[in-house]
Amino acid sequence: MYAFNYHAPKTVRQAASLLAKNTDGKVLAGGQTLLPTMKQRLASPSALIDLGHAEGMSGIEQKGRNIVIGAMTRHVEVSTSAIVKNAIPGLAALAEGIGDGAVRNRGTIGGSLANNDPAADYPSAALALNATIITNKRKISADEFFQGMFSTALEEGEIIVKVSFPIPSKAAYEKFPNPASRYALVGVFVAKKGSDVRVAVTGAGSNGVFRSKECEAALSSRFNARALDGVKVSASGLNADMHASADYRAHLIPVMAKRAVEKATAK
Amino acid sequence: MASVTLTVNGKQVTATVDPRTLLAQFLREHLHLTGTHVGCDTSQCGACVVHVNGRAIKSCTTLAVSCDGALVTTIEGIGTPDNLHPMQAAFRENHGLQCGFCTPGMIMSAIDIVNRRGNKLDEHTIREELEGNICRCTGYHNIVKAVAQGAAAMN
Numbered sequence: 001m002y003a004f005n006y007h008a009p010k011t012v013r014q015a016a017s018l019l020a021k022n023t024d025g026k027v028l029a030g031g032q033t034l035l036p037t038m039k040q041r042l043a044s045p046s047a048l049i050d051l052g053h054a055e056g057m058s059g060i061e062q063k064g065r066n067i068v069i070g071a072m073t074r075h076v077e078v079s080t081s082a083i084v085k086n087a088i089p090g091l092a093a094l095a096e097g098i099g100d101g102a103v104r105n106r107g108t109i110g111g112s113l114a115n116n117d118p119a120a121d122y123p124s125a126a127l128a129l130n131a132t133i134i135t136n137k138r139k140i141s142a143d144e145f146f147q148g149m150f151s152t153a154l155e156e157g158e159i160i161v162k163v164s165f166p167i168p169s170k171a172a173y174e175k176f177p178n179p180a181s182r183y184a185l186v187g188v189f190v191a192k193k194g195s196d197v198r199v200a201v202t203g204a205g206s207n208g209v210f211r212s213k214e215c216e217a218a219l220s221s222r223f224n225a226r227a228l229d230g231v232k233v234s235a236s237g238l239n240a241d242m243h244a245s246a247d248y249r250a251h252l253i254p255v256m257a258k259r260a261v262e263k264a265t266a267k
Numbered sequence: 268m269a270s271v272t273l274t275v276n277g278k279q280v281t282a283t284v285d286p287r288t289l290l291a292q293f294l295r296e297h298l299h300l301t302g303t304h305v306g307c308d309t310s311q312c313g314a315c316v317v318h319v320n321g322r323a324i325k326s327c328t329t330l331a332v333s334c335d336g337a338l339v340t341t342i343e344g345i346g347t348p349d350n351l352h353p354m355q356a357a358f359r360e361n362h363g364l365q366c367g368f369c370t371p372g373m374i375m376s377a378i379d380i381v382n383r384r385g386n387k388l389d390e391h392t393i394r395e396e397l398e399g400n401i402c403r404c405t406g407y408h409n410i411v412k413a414v415a416q417g418a419a420a421m422n
Contacts, residue, residue, distance in 0.1 A: 006269045006286030006332050028333070035289075035328050036309055048286070052333050076322070080383075100399025101379065102313060105322040106329065182398070 001038040005047040012057065012161055015049050016136050020157045022047035027159060029072060029111030032103050057161060060084060065167050071110025071160040078109060088129070088165060090172040090189070090264065094121050097175065099182070110160040116208055118149045118239070119183040121175065123209040127200035128189035129171060132164045149208040168193040170223065172264035174256045175203070178243050185244050188256035190264055192223050199257055204249040206239050215257045225261045228254050269332045275300070276344030286332050291315045293331035294341055302342040302371050306401070313400030316372040317341045323379030342371035345378065354378050357417030365404035376400050377414045386422040388415055
């Protein structure tokens, strides 16, 4: 990896000011994507602003009907949190399925959302659960936050501080992992809150995470796995690569959605 | 350059390092603790697993400076040749290795699994939990047996 200047701010405010001063700098969260990218010399930031020592960026709490998770909260903490398991078990299960144990001990929710990898798991949860991404500057709804592959609404000098998930009545995540990398070939997060049904798909879209209108329409009338019988998803705009064709991914979307609904509605 | 202070296997060390120094590199090249191996260098294989503040992490995908102030435990810190850690003893008794390259990471991950999941581990749990550790020799059977026995012995 190329050389960089290292900063370990103690507060979010310090981090933001360092980021403003280092325009070619990058924020380091858990580093499970950024460091491998830098090692391959696909990224060469002039500075790293490490949030690992910044106060108040980690932790999970319930605030009214929302679960609020600090940006530096590690995947292992989300997957084992009694609060998350009780309120949104589908979110805890999703965190349990990211990478492997050692990666989950290090990777963070804020890092995953900010990176918006088209095959990452967390973006689908944030989009389906209608989460609010809270930065040092403002609050951004998930619908506005994700703006295409590796692209988000975050502006220069903006840092995710926490994420607020409204507690759904039912929710679950199912992914079809690539057998080698274990990244989602297709991952589908379904969530029902009142009469609102949201279905978010990761891994499949050539432009990153998206909502499946076809699945949402079918499930809005009846939140039941059978409601997805016969639902067809268009292959247009889906990824095609050595691992799966666009048609195969299109086929997998309602299949994964169905399994997720079965999980969400299981007693 | 940046300063980093770690407590490695109970001993405090302070060093001035290039910030891009990976924890694995720091342990091996600065502290000469070569028991931590670097296999794939892409956070897939788990040969570099060490514990930072009690949690297993991949030291090839962590900057040494990010661990400033942390407690680090490597394979050298868990037992001695005369007094093996129960997990090390179980790997020896079950022949849970052939070439041995992956073994330090396997053992550090196995201890982390016990810390998180308890002493009674069924085969399925062990296989799932070892997802991030790759062995190219053994076919895993004896490793799985070793982890189960080591876990019980850690009770």
